[in-house]
Amino acid sequence: MFKIIFSWAGEASLAHTSAANKQGGHMPYPAGHRANVKKNIINSARKLFNRHGFENVSLNQIMAGAGLTHGGFYSYFESKSDLYSEVLQCFFTDPEWKNCWEGVRVDLSSTDVGSQIVRAYLSRQHFEDVENSCPMVALPTDVARSGVSAKRAFETVFKAMVSVLERSLTQNGRRRRTTAQGIAALSIGGMVVARTMIDRALADQLRAACISVALDLGDWGKRSKSTGGRSKRPRIARVTAS
DSSP: OOOHHHHHHHHHHHHHHHHHHTTTSSSOOOOTTTHHHHHHHHHHHHHHHHOOOSOOOOOOOOOOOOTTTTGGGGGGGSSSSHHHHHHHHOTTTTTTTTOOOTTTTOOOTTTTTHHHHHHHSSSHHHOOTTTTOOOHHHHHHHHTSSSSHHHHHHHHHHHHHHHHHHHHHOOOTTHHHHHEEEEEHHHHHHHHHHHHHOOHHHHHHHHHHHHHHHHHHHHHHHHHHHTTOOOOOOOOOOOOOO
């Protein structure tokens, strides 16, 4: 039985090679192949960087995580730093990024997106899912030691987060943007500090405190209380900080 299977596979492989040779080269890849491979490399790097840090991850590990060999790396990226800049994308700038942690959803088009982001960003699910962290939480110290391109990518993501938060704030003028910047920094910094805690209960208390303060800054907590604890529009999913 196995001989038959292997014999057929070998014949199929030879037929494929023969057809390719007749055309004067390899069979063409399907449409979108290159984009998918690049995305797989970025996803592999994101998980490894988030878990181990930029300096402690090799190109061999990244490519192996994407199911590829080291030799193909430079046909997609100029350097590890070039890849790093792309890894710093987040769901604020890339709608196809897997921005949803288990049980957490954020509707970026919603009028109450600000409170959704705060709850999602400081959620237990984000706290525990280190490999799929927002890179602004997992990689800030690496970015600070990196070149201009990485810092610019980080800045782009932060500005995008501030812009989304700003849309659902009620204040006018400069204070509105200032408040959005403060909430973004509180959300990111709160998660960074919580991740450093050995005492899980203390980490959970810190995240809960940051959520409470951020909601108050955005005036979202008062709005929730005025409607009996429910927002005027239904949430996409319930997010808890426990």
